[in-house]
Amino acid sequence: MKNKKKNEKLPLPQILNLDDDFSLIKRFIEGDESTFSTLVQRHKEKVRNIIYLTLNNHDLVDDIAQEVFLTVYKNLGSFRFESQFTTWLYRITVNKCKDHLRKIKIRQIFSPIKDSEEELGYETAPENSDIKEIVHKAIAKLPDKLRVPLLLKDIEGLSYQEISESIQCEIGTVKSRIFRAREGLKELLKPYKQELL
Amino acid sequence: MKSFYNKYERLSAYIDNELSDDEIKKLEDELKFSKELQEKLDELKRIKMLTISSVKSIEENPFFETRLAAALRIKTPWYKKIRKYSPVIGIVAASVLLMFILKYNPQIIDRVVEQQKSNLAAFYKENLKPLLFTANLSNEDIFNFAVYHQLPLDEQKKQCLQFGSDKNGKQFFEIKTASLAQNENNLEKFERELNLNTEQKYQMDSILSAYKKDLASQVLVNDKNTVAINPNIWNYNKALTADLISFAAKVSKRKLQNIFPPEFTHEYSEADLNRIVHAVRAANTNKYIFLTPDSIFSDQYEFNQQEFAKEMQQWSKEVQKNMQEFEKQFGNFRVHFGDNLAKLKKDSSWERDFNVVIDSNTCRVHIPEIVIPQIDLPDMQDLGSNIDSITRHLRDFYFEIPQRQKGKNFSYKYFYNDSSKGLNFNFKAFGFDSTFTAKNHKLDSLMRKKLKNFNYGFNPDSLASIFKYFMQDSTNGLRQNDLREQLQQFKKQMEQFQKEMDQMQKELRKSAPKAEPKKPFEI
Numbered sequence: 001m002k003n004k005k006k007n008e009k010l011p012l013p014q015i016l017n018l019d020d021d022f023s024l025i026k027r028f029i030e031g032d033e034s035t036f037s038t039l040v041q042r043h044k045e046k047v048r049n050i051i052y053l054t055l056n057n058h059d060l061v062d063d064i065a066q067e068v069f070l071t072v073y074k075n076l077g078s079f080r081f082e083s084q085f086t087t088w089l090y091r092i093t094v095n096k097c098k099d100h101l102r103k104i105k106i107r108q109i110f111s112p113i114k115d116s117e118e119e120l121g122y123e124t125a126p127e128n129s130d131i132k133e134i135v136h137k138a139i140a141k142l143p144d145k146l147r148v149p150l151l152l153k154d155i156e157g158l159s160y161q162e163i164s165e166s167i168q169c170e171i172g173t174v175k176s177r178i179f180r181a182r183e184g185l186k187e188l189l190k191p192y193k194q195e196l197l
Numbered sequence: 198m199k200s201f202y203n204k205y206e207r208l209s210a211y212i213d214n215e216l217s218d219d220e221i222k223k224l225e226d227e228l229k230f231s232k233e234l235q236e237k238l239d240e241l242k243r244i245k246m247l248t249i250s251s252v253k254s255i256e257e258n259p260f261f262e263t264r265l266a267a268a269l270r271i272k273t274p275w276y277k278k279i280r281k282y283s284p285v286i287g288i289v290a291a292s293v294l295l296m297f298i299l300k301y302n303p304q305i306i307d308r309v310v311e312q313q314k315s316n317l318a319a320f321y322k323e324n325l326k327p328l329l330f331t332a333n334l335s336n337e338d339i340f341n342f343a344v345y346h347q348l349p350l351d352e353q354k355k356q357c358l359q360f361g362s363d364k365n366g367k368q369f370f371e372i373k374t375a376s377l378a379q380n381e382n383n384l385e386k387f388e389r390e391l392n393l394n395t396e397q398k399y400q401m402d403s404i405l406s407a408y409k410k411d412l413a414s415q416v417l418v419n420d421k422n423t424v425a426i427n428p429n430i431w432n433y434n435k436a437l438t439a440d441l442i443s444f445a446a447k448v449s450k451r452k453l454q455n456i457f458p459p460e461f462t463h464e465y466s467e468a469d470l471n472r473i474v475h476a477v478r479a480a481n482t483n484k485y486i487f488l489t490p491d492s493i494f495s496d497q498y499e500f501n502q503q504e505f506a507k508e509m510q511q512w513s514k515e516v517q518k519n520m521q522e523f524e525k526q527f528g529n530f531r532v533h534f535g536d537n538l539a540k541l542k543k544d545s546s547w548e549r550d551f552n553v554v555i556d557s558n559t560c561r562v563h564i565p566e567i568v569i570p571q572i573d574l575p576d577m578q579d580l581g582s583n584i585d586s587i588t589r590h591l592r593d594f595y596f597e598i599p600q601r602q603k604g605k606n607f608s609y610k611y612f613y614n615d616s617s618k619g620l621n622f623n624f625k626a627f628g629f630d631s632t633f634t635a636k637n638h639k640l641d642s643l644m645r646k647k648l649k650n651f652n653y654g655f656n657p658d659s660l661a662s663i664f665k666y667f668m669q670d671s672t673n674g675l676r677q678n679d680l681r682e683q684l685q686q687f688k689k690q691m692e693q694f695q696k697e698m699d700q701m702q703k704e705l706r707k708s709a710p711k712a713e714p715k716k717p718f719e720i
Contacts, residue, residue, distance in 0.1 A: 040262055045254075052255040062258055069265050135251035153213055154248045160215045179209035182244045189247075 021085035028076055036076070040069055043086065046156060047093050053151040054097040056140045064100060068093050083165060090158070090166035094148065101144060131192075138188040142181055149174050150181035208238050212245055318496050321423045321489045325498065327505065328358075328416035336405040339412065340384040343437040348416060350424070358416065358424070360434060363563075368431050372424065372488070373559040391445055391452050404444060408437045411478065414500045417485070425485040425498060428564065432477045440470055486551075486564065493551045493562060 021042075024035040047068055051061045071092055079088065139147060148167060152158045160178075164171045210216050211224055228234050279286065299305060328334065328348060341347050346360040350372065359371040384405075388398055415433060417425040443465040445453040465473070485498045552563040 037262065037266070040265060044261055045257065048255050048258070048261075053252065058255065061255055062261055062264070065261065066265050066268055070268060073269060131247075132251045132253075135247045139248065139251065150248065151252065154245055155252050155254075160210070160213070175206055175210050175215065178213065179206040182209060182241055182248075183205075185244055185248065186240065189244075 022081060025076060025079055025081075025085060029079075036073060039072075039085070043089055044069070046086075047089065050090060050093050050152065050156060051097055053155055054094065054144070054148050055100060060100065064096050065093075068096050071096070084162075087162055087165045090152075090162065091168065094166050097148075098144075134192055135185075135189065138185055141188055142184050146177050146181035146184060149177045150185075153178055204234070205237055205241075208234065209241055212238070212242055314494075317492065318487070318494065321419075321421055321487055321492075322425070322496070322498055323419060323421065325417040325419045325423065325425055325500070327413040327500075328418055334409055334412070336402055336409070337382070337384045339405040339409050339437070340387065340441070342412070342434065343408075343441050344383065344387075346434060348412075350418065358426075360431060362431075367563060369561055369563045370426060371559050371561040387445075387456070390456055391448050393448060397448055401441075401444065404437075404440055408433065408440075414481075414502050414505075417498075417500060422490045424488045426488070427482065427485050429477065429480050429482055432480055436473045436477045439465055439473060443470060486562070488560075488562060493553060495551075 021039065024039055027035045028039075044065065048061050048065045051064045051068075052058065055061075055064070068089070072089060079085070139151070142150070149163050152163045152166065153160070158166070160171050160174045163174045167174070207216065207220065207224055211221065216224065228238065328350070334348070338349055342360075348358045348360075350356040350358050356372060356374060359373060360368070361371070362368045384401075388401065391397075393401060411433060412430070415427040415430040417423075442453070445456075483497050483499050484495055486495050487493065487498075554561045554563075
């Protein structure tokens with residue numbers, strides 16, 4: 001009788017829905033590799049968008065997204081269920097983007113001639129360009145460490161907690177960086193103050 | 198500035214809906230009364246809206262999953278997988294290969310070490326010349342070698358080579374600066390003391406010259422700071438000393454006893470001396486001790502005296518030309534011994550036999566007995582083992598304080614040639630009325646070890662001296678130590694006296710009649 005009472009007090013085991021991320025991962029670990037395609041379908045657009053927003057380059061999105069999902073496929077067996085799958089997935093995505101940016105920086109060291117067209121494009125905004133284009137270019141000018149948390153918040157709608165886990169820093173830092181990104185954006189858009197702000 | 202940012206950061210978090218309920222309530226209260234905050238909030242909201250509206254989502258790629266599935270199907274070849282581990286694999290493979298090679302050919306390392314050793318030895322053995330050649334040894338130098346066991350290492354006599362033996366009879370040699378060299382003109386003083394006539398002086402010179410030739414090949418030097426010493430030089434030293442003492446004894450035993458203690462004024466027969474010299478010459482060995490700036494080792498070296506004599510003749514023909522070259526090579530000859538010598542590993546096959554002691558002035562090398570050729574020298578063993586005590590006796594000095602007037606201070610200054618510093622004695626007028634004997638011992642590395650508990654107040658090395666003095670006068674009993682002893686004795690006596698007094702007081706109390714208890718007051 002006593003044991004029965006004890007069992008009643010114990011928290012009930014989490015019953016996972018068949019289609020939530022954890023149950024899909026469990027099935028994948030058990031050998032059902034078809035669940036992986038469900039995970040890809042569910043999260044691919046988010047991943048592609050984060051890559052696009054982070055790198056601001058349309059051409060690289062699919063290649064890096066593919067790398068992200070290949071890494072997930074290889075390491076899914078060792079997933080520890082300690083955090084949400086999306087947190088883990090976004091962290092891999094952000095890290096892949098960081099790796100890519102690092103490679104570009106290294107390449108720039110060895111190639112002193114800059115892509116002048118690209119540079120000029122960001123420097124001077126055409127007079128008749130639309131507001132979206134102006135703001136888009138202003139966001140692109142922000143440093144990576146400010147731009148990425150801002151876009152993950154405003155575009156992808158991640159919480160500060162999720163962002164902090166994705167970019168591996170404190171919540172306070174995320175809060176501060178997002179505010180500084182907005183302040184930076186305000187400064188960059190000052191010439192268009194009347195039209196925009 | 199920080200609070201300003203914190204305030205606005207809260208606004209930024211507010212529009213992101215990242216504040217707790219309490220924070221929202223507090224902020225909203227502040228917003229009601231602050232126009233500045235309201236304006237900032239509006240500004241941040243506009244920026245957020247602009248950001249959201251400006252960024253377009255990327256178009257979907259219908260082939261993404263197909264491409265990914267294809268990529269998943271492609272298996273990475275094994276060589277690509279291990280490519281990132283290639284440096285580690287390379288190192289491990291090289292180590293394993295090396296281990297196998299060394300396991301089946303263990304002599305490789307020994308061979309390499311021996312090869313290196315022989316290369317090094319060959320380098321240091323190049324261009325070795327007799328000491329006679331660089332230091333231009335005179336008869337005076339040979340005499341000093343016999344009596345003081347010293348040979349100059351350079352022409353300017355800035356450095357000298359000191360031979361000796363410790364109390365256990367083990368030989369050593371030292372390279373030290375000439376500030377510790379013996380008095381000059383020792384030969385002249387010796388001759389004067391013996392009152393030698395011209396013929397006897399000539400005989401003396403011929404003895405010294407004969408040994409000079411032999412000694413030429415006993416110590417070799419070169420321009421690489423190498424000093425090569427033939428261990429047989431210790432035997433030459435004994436033979437030369439015996440020869441000189443014997444000659445001096447023949448001239449005048451009485452006068453010789455003024456210089457040497459009587460037990461060391463033995464007169465050897467001509468036959469004995471010849472036998473000794475032959476024995477020493479026969480013991481000549483090709484195995485030299487090489488002292489270099491960074492190593493010490495014993496190795497074979499064949500010095501060809503005849504070839505050297507020819508070379509000397511050749512040189513004398515072109516004196517002027519060769520003198521310049523000579524100056525370049527040997528003009529500033531000076532042996533440098535670095536700390537490397539002192540750090541030599543004792544387990545090294547080269548150095549384990551030699552014990553090197555270095556201080557700021559001296560490099561002393563103790564020679565194992567096995568290195569020195571053992572020869573039978575009848576009647577010389579005593580001389581050999583006590584040879585240091587003879588010369589040590591010569592180094593002590595003794596003087597008497599002349600009679601002085603009572604009540605006046607007295608000062609005496611003495612410059613000892615063997616020391617870098619003079620000794621200055623100041624005596625206050627305290628009835629100093631007898632002889633004063635002083636003894637000056639060089640404080641060498643060995644003595645330093647023995648006296649390690651003694652606080653010098655400075656870094657002791659071979660330049661430092663221990664100065665001993667002996668006073669025999671009426672003030673001797675009033676030394677500070679004695680006074681302290683007397684005070685301690687007095688203190689003990691006082692303590693004893695105190696105890697006795699306490700004891701006496703107790704006894705008096707016991708023996709005194711007990712007082713009767715007081716009766717209650719009656720009305």
